[in-house]
Amino acid sequence: xKNKVLYIYTAIVIACTFLVSLAIxxxxxxxxxxxxxxxxxxxxxEKIPHKxxxxxxxxxxxxxxxxxxxxxxxxxxxxxxxxxxxxxxxGGTKLLxxxxxxxxxxxxxxxxxxxxxxxxLYYIGNNTMELHFRTDLQAKGIVKLTFKRINNTTxxxxxx
Amino acid sequence: MLRKFNNSRTVKDNMQLGxxxxxxxxxxxxxxxxxxxxxxxxxxxxxxxxxxxMAKGNWNQVFVVLTWIxxxxxxxxxxxxxxxxxxxxxxxIAHSTxxxxxxxCLFAVGTYGAxxxxxxxxxxxxxxxxxxxxxGLQNGLTASISNFxxxxxxxxxxxxxxxxxxxLYTQKKYRTNKVLIAKRKILLSIVVAxxxxxxxxGMVYLKIQFFVFYVACLVIGVIIGYEYYKLKINKLMRYKRxxxxxxxxxxx
Numbered sequence: 001x002k003n004k005v006l007y008i009y010t011a012i013v014i015a016c017t018f019l020v021s022l023a024i025x026x027x028x029x030x031x032x033x034x035x036x037x038x039x040x041x042x043x044x045x046e047k048i049p050h051k052x053x054x055x056x057x058x059x060x061x062x063x064x065x066x067x068x069x070x071x072x073x074x075x076x077x078x079x080x081x082x083x084x085x086x087x088x089x090x091g092g093t094k095l096l097x098x099x100x101x102x103x104x105x106x107x108x109x110x111x112x113x114x115x116x117x118x119x120x121l122y123y124i125g126n127n128t129m130e131l132h133f134r135t136d137l138q139a140k141g142i143v144k145l146t147f148k149r150i151n152n153t154t155x156x157x158x159x160x
Numbered sequence: 161m162l163r164k165f166n167n168s169r170t171v172k173d174n175m176q177l178g179x180x181x182x183x184x185x186x187x188x189x190x191x192x193x194x195x196x197x198x199x200x201x202x203x204x205x206x207x208x209x210x211x212x213x214m215a216k217g218n219w220n221q222v223f224v225v226l227t228w229i230x231x232x233x234x235x236x237x238x239x240x241x242x243x244x245x246x247x248x249x250x251x252x253i254a255h256s257t258x259x260x261x262x263x264x265c266l267f268a269v270g271t272y273g274a275x276x277x278x279x280x281x282x283x284x285x286x287x288x289x290x291x292x293x294x295x296g297l298q299n300g301l302t303a304s305i306s307n308f309x310x311x312x313x314x315x316x317x318x319x320x321x322x323x324x325x326x327x328l329y330t331q332k333k334y335r336t337n338k339v340l341i342a343k344r345k346i347l348l349s350i351v352v353a354x355x356x357x358x359x360x361x362g363m364v365y366l367k368i369q370f371f372v373f374y375v376a377c378l379v380i381g382v383i384i385g386y387e388y389y390k391l392k393i394n395k396l397m398r399y400k401r402x403x404x405x406x407x408x409x410x411x412x
Binding site: 013016020023024027028029030099100101102103105106108118123 | 279
């Protein structure tokens with residue numbers, strides 16, 4: 001009887017381990033999904049400061065990101081070696097390091113191993129990505145950044 | 161603290177065990193949130209996250225969170241399995257083995273984090289898994305040997321009990337009830353210890369980083385060591401008492 005229970009429990013554990021390993025192996029890891037070039041397409045407030053103006057105007061955006069590493073960034077290029085190249089609208093670039101934390105829901109950006117910032121990776125699909133972060137400046141609450149994946153990075157970089 | 165089982169435990173036993181294990185759980189939970197952005201001493205949040213990730217269709221994260229919950233479950237399972245199989249042979253060994261396993265897990269996380277961690281996602285997921293397993297072991301042990309009256313890794317049930325207790329205390333007959341007074345002492349000592357552990361870990365982490373896990377190991381080591389010390393003292397006392405009565409008999 002005792003052996004029978006032991007066999008059943010062992011079988012359950014082995015089956016669960018196999019299923020979870022297979023599922024994790026077959027599904028897309030957020031680390032792989034984020035690699036590529038993403039263009040910012042929209043900034044939104046969680047709490048709307050004025051009625052009917054949910055989208056952040058450029059001036060607000062500049063103020064909010066003034067002290068952040070992502071200031072003026074429009075194009076985010078995630079490289080597989082853990083580096084991220086931020087390109088501004090005027091063509092200036094900044095090289096940082098990126099890593100995912102938690103269950104892949106927190107994006108950590110590090111500058112020269114000194115400063116770091118964290119963004120909530122709320123959603124990542126094949127062509128869309130949504131980052132959230134908190135700000136205390138003017139727009140109280142969470143700011144939502146939406147990105148679209150760019151396939152031809154070089155061509156786009158030349159354009160801007 | 162560790163040797164006694166179920167109803168033979170005193171309030172003092174439960175308070176000591178509860179406070180020390182809650183202190184280490186508070187430490188582990190706060191540090192895991194700071195470093196890994198994941199809770200490791202409770203799984204209620206993980207169930208909510210599991211549902212959220214299912215709704216979003218992030219199947220990779222669904223299976224990661226499912227594995228974490230499963231590891232917490234396995235921790236509780238292993239802990240109680242050890243207790244029910246070895247309690248009658250040697251209660252001290254049966255009750256301290258889950259804590260030794262917990263120390264091993266936390267020590268592994270601390271050592272790997274301090275010397276090898278490169279901040280990749282899979283490393284984070286595995287280390288969080290280790291910590292959840294360790295917390296499962298601890299929770300299973302404290303709940304099992306205290307007849308389910310001490311649970312130290314999460315405070316949801318405990319806060320519920322405190323709320324109920326506070327409402328009972330509005331009537332005098334309950335305020336003087338010895339069982340309820342004992343319960344209050346245990347619950348408050350766990351809450352305070354958990355909070356202190358969290359604050360302590362948050363402050364110490366800034367100075368010693370991953371070595372904070374060694375401090376958590378040390379706290380758990382104190383529980384094992386204290387019991388061992390008490391066992392030795394008791395044995396020595398028994399031996400002296402026995403010798404003394406034999407001498408008295410001889411003199412008489």
